[in-house]
Structure formats: structure tokens, C-alpha cells
Amino acid sequence: MNIENTDPKPGVVFMRTRETYYVQIGRERILCTASTKLKQEIVVGDFVVWDDKHRITTVRPRHNQFSRRAAGTGYQQQIIAANVDQVLIVMSVAKPRPRWNLLDRYLVSAEFAVIPALICLTKMDLVQGTAQREEIEAVASEYASIGYDIILTSTQTCQGIDELRSQIQASISALVGQSGVGKTSLINALEPELALRTQDVSHHSNKGRHTTTTSQIYPLPAGGFMMDTPGIREFGMWDMTEEDLIYGFPEMRPYQHACKFSDCSHHEEPGCQVRQAVMEGDISPYRYQSYLKLREDL
Known part of the structure; x- marks a missing residue:
């Protein structure tokens, strides 16, 4: 059956191999390839639109x-x-x-x-x-x-x-x-x-x-x-700043801007409220050490 996507409603990519994409719309599943004119990467979970030759021409904006x-x-x-x-x-x-x-x-x-x-x-x-x-x-x-x-x-x-x-x-x-x-x-x-x-x-x-x-x-x-998703052995964080990193530790956010110095690294500076919270038991020492290790890897 030749399924032409004349409906503006996109299908969702539910599986991909190296050069092919399996797209579902309603109860139909279509095997597609990427148009040579499409520059954006296609990943599983993307909502896409294709032409009459089953070439994906558009990737809709992602929610996340x-x-x-x-x-x-x-x-x-x-x-x-x-x-x-x-x-x-x-x-x-x-x-x-x-x-x-x-x-x-x-x-x-x-x-x-x-x-x-x-x-x-x-x-x-x-x-x-x-x-x-x-x-x-x-x-x-x-x-x-x-x-x-x-x-x-x-x-x-x-x-x-x-x-x-x-x-x-x-x-x-x-x-x-x-x-x-x-x-x-x-x-x-x-x-x-x-x-x-x-x-x-x-x-x-x-x-x-x-x-x-x-x-x-x-x-x-x-x-x-x-x-x-495929199993991985390492996970490097992408495009993250030091401020982004501490935001990723919810229990540290309340102390993020309370330190004596505005550029505090929360490591050795005096007046660091994050370290103070660790000493007072409000932040787990393990999680704090984890934060320092991740900070080194940025």
C-alpha cells in the first residue's frame, strides 16, 4: 500500500536503523528514509512529515x-x-x-x-x-x-x-x-x-x-x-556550565546564590553556603562529592 502523508498531522519515529526510519501514524506503520535536503538529525520519538516517496522532509520542533x-x-x-x-x-x-x-x-x-x-x-x-x-x-x-x-x-x-x-x-x-x-x-x-x-x-x-x-x-x-535505548558504559554531560551543573542538584539550589562570593565554586572558598549546608547535614556528603567530581569533568 502506498501511503501518502497528505494530512499535516505528523507520524512518530518509533524505531530507526542506520539509514531507515519506522514511522507510525494512527494504526499504520511506514518505512521511510531521510530526504537528502533534510539537515536535521532524526531520532526515535521525533514527529516527522514525509513525501509521497516516503522520504522524511520535516522534523517537527521537539518538546524536549x-x-x-x-x-x-x-x-x-x-x-x-x-x-x-x-x-x-x-x-x-x-x-x-x-x-x-x-x-x-x-x-x-x-x-x-x-x-x-x-x-x-x-x-x-x-x-x-x-x-x-x-x-x-x-x-x-x-x-x-x-x-x-x-x-x-x-x-x-x-x-x-x-x-x-x-x-x-x-x-x-x-x-x-x-x-x-x-x-x-x-x-x-x-x-x-x-x-x-x-x-x-x-x-x-x-x-x-x-x-x-x-x-x-x-x-x-x-x-x-x-x-x-541501547545500553552505554559512559555518560558525558552535554553543553553544561558550572551554574547548570549545580542547578542539576535540586537540594543545592537554595544555597546557590547565598555564598559570600558570587563566583563561588562551592569547593574551598570561605563563606560557601553549599559547604555549610553539607556540614550541617542538609546536603548529603556523598552528593556533594559527586557534584565536585562532575564539576571536574565539565
């Missing part, structure tokens, strides 16, 4: 986009997701072990993009009955006290799956996280009929293997959509 600094030596932007209602940050509590500073990178980038973030800790069954579980729960409590929603899950025991389902229904959620943390297993738990392929963590490196190689949007039975 979640980006990172592209891997490699150059300074380029990589847009991970566009037009989403929330970013679902997935981190395993074991195999691979949690990287809290990586979580903060995701959270700061979500704050900078003005996209709500939901934290999902997976594989809780692997720490059941251990001291590590108490440590995980303590860290989770810290993030919850800042104001983040955080859900502890296990696809093996179904812990937290119903709670997660209620948090993502009727919304478009972009799953982000390292390889091997269980993003694909989560989608399978939420929608078993998809039966997406998963891979175990490497026993040699204890790092995840890539299962998802391209972003794709899946509909969920209770309503809403899940955007699965």
Missing part, C-alpha cells in the same frame, strides 16, 4: 530532548530520546554493581533538560538477606529525601513491577542505563508478549553485553509507551 556528549574524542551531541514524559533511569544493585556517580550524571542531565526522572533499581533478589541490601536501601532513601521517585525491583520475584507499571502508565518513558542492568528484562516483565531477547552479564568483565542496539518504542498494555 535527552542528550549526552557522544563517545569519542570529538565534542558532539548525541540525542538519546526526544518528546518523552519522563526518563526512567535503570541501575542494577549487582552484576554489574551500581555506579552512583553515573546515576547522578543521568539525573543532572534530566534536570537540565527539564524532564522528570524516575529511578529504578533492579536485581534486588541478588542482595536479599545481605548487608549490601541495607546499604542499597540507605542510598535509595537519600535520593527519595531529595524528591526523586525510586523503585526497588526484581524481575525474578516481581518485586516492584506493579509499582513501576503504575508509575509509567499513560506516559512515554525513555529507559536509560548501562548494558546489563536489566532494561530489556523490565520491558518483558511489563509486557511478556514482547518476549524481547536478553543477554547475561559477562563473567570475565562483570559488564553488560549490548542486547538493545537501536532505540525503539513499545506500547504497554496498561497504557503508555516505553522507549528502550
